[in-house]
Amino acid sequence: MKIFKTYKTVVIAGVLLLASCAQEDQPKESQLDFSVPVKTDLDKWIGTNFLDPYNIAVYYEWNQNLVDNNKYLFPPLVSKVQPAMEVVKKIWIDSYSTIGGANFVKKIAPREFVLVGGVNLNTNGTVTLGLAEAGQRVSLFQIDNLNKKSRASVTQFIHTIQHEYVHILNQTKPFDEQAWSKLTPSGYTSTWYNEATATSRSLGFITSYARLNIYEDFAETAATILTSSKAEYDAILAGVTDATAKANIKAKEAIVVKYYKDAYNVDFYALRDEAQKNTDAVINN
């Protein structure tokens, strides 16, 4: 009986619970605005070339949640967006797709590109060219300044993407950090921007920025090789007179090459040659 009584109470309580709010208004259709915004030709182009094939969104319209609000930045000129993204497609995506396989970039890629027109100048006078956040979002600055006909301009721009993409690859599969950190342990500095490139190279770093930490060092080493022709890279090495420094840069290069082979089965030098071929195609067209 006791048990029956207990159940009775529970049943009554349940009925009350279910019935108590029965007379309340039921929700109507959503009050949020789900209408599709008007798509410009540029939006359609981005859809066809980035969103549909690679699931990569490209944000060129200002959204303050995607940028650092303490910086004085502004959106790019609309006319500069497509040329910049054509460079990205040709030199970065096409090179990796050809050498790494058609699905390489589809599997590992930032899911968002944020384009900014202006220079990301810091209060210490340095300039941030790009940012990679959590392997998901790459922010590219100075879109307004990209000149497709200038090799220097295209190289600097694509260096930023290659650099950030190397970070994303590293975040997916780490490189041999122990081996790397043994090569030039004393050269790293947070005030890298006060250092001349020549000085940094004489210490075994490919650029001054590489001296921030081993991750930037790896990304800079890989990106510099990818954005230089073999002759240009050889010239950089030839300019390093210190034998130890030259050996260290070469040792770093070897780790990069091995990483691409072991982690992704990519021939790094073939990738470099493909990127150079595509760079020539961009500049000459």
Place this chain on the structure above:
Amino acid sequence: MKAKYIYKCLMISFAALLLGSCSSPEVDAKFDQNATERLSGRQKELNDLLLSSAEGWKAVYYTDSTQLGGWTHLFKFLPEGKVDMASDFDSDTKTYTSQYDIQVGSTVSLVFTTENRIHLLSNAADYPTAGLLAKGYLGDFQFYYYGQKNGDIIFRTNRNGHFLRFVKATAQDWTDLPKNTPIISNITGDMTSPLFRLLEINDGTTTKSYDFDYNTDARFGTGYSLDPAVNTSYDLAFSFNPTGAYSKTPLDVKGQKLTDFLYSSTDNTFVATGKDGVKATIKYTNAPPIVTDDYKNFVNGKPQMVLGYIAANLYTAPTTSDYFRFLITKVNASLPAAQSISRIQVFFNSAFGTYIEYRFNGGKPSIYHNLTTTENSANKTLVLVHDSWDDGAALIAAPAFLKDIDAQFTNPIGFYIKKENFKISFSNVIYTMTSASSSFRMTTYQL
């Protein structure tokens, strides 16, 4: 038994809670609509409002009137999120089209989502004062909708929450915008404009002069008292219109607030006129507001002094005037490619008298202009008077390629000479030689 009672009590109170919880579902609504409806209503209201003005809207955007002036912008909002825009930020007052959006976050905001003229104010790499490094002109292009007042739209800016008012524009506003450019040029001046600006304030009985330190890029100036005993200064934050300048920070003279400075083309001044003879005038002058007695160390009979302009260190000095650079560049252009002026050294009262040595790079030998000096004690200037030219060995004819720059040195009204309180690259004392009749100013080391 005890546990049973506790259980019963619990069940009864639970049932009571259940029954009581929904007993009064009606809540007194504070608003007619819910939050989502209100936000989307505000969104539509703002967009309709922006589209409602046939000639668009005008906003004089003061990003921070404690250190910057204002920039006039005209906007015409179009369907499908397009906006036409023009600004007097620089001499390009043409209209450009870009995109805008009404975004909903914590509140409704107007955002200019693709680049146009208003973004010139938030370019980190283009900053008008050293203090604004990486901050540009402190501009925003996301404005929170605050409300309407007398037909104007009131916004608050994104970063610093300043009020920004959009006023309905007229067709006249669009035709007038390019007319701001010549007015701005008048206060900016060019390389031949006199180097100094004065702010003269007449309080109805007496006129006091202030050294007006004006930053043309920032559109902001401060008048500092010339009387060292008086510690007054006046800030003026200018925006421009076809007739003159408007200062957001009023100039307070005897309780009158002067804001509108009309440009007078007859004497190239900006004048704000109040009642009872109160007046404030901004004018150019070749005479420095504060003239020193430093020239007295260089007059006849004093020991030797040598002032040397060294191109490598002093061409870019802030006190070297544009007109001086122009004349130097002109001389260099007339020389063969490898040659240029390396130094201009003025020897006062040396064993060989007073003379200017023009020294060159690229193996060209020096040329000497021998001079005498006279003192103008009333103006506190030193006048250099031509005597002869030589090449170190023999007298020569006046070299034609030095004619223009040399004419500045021998101008009949003379030079103000000032010992500066800053150093450049070396510990040598810096002197400036400023022409009393033009915008020619040379920065020199005392050698």
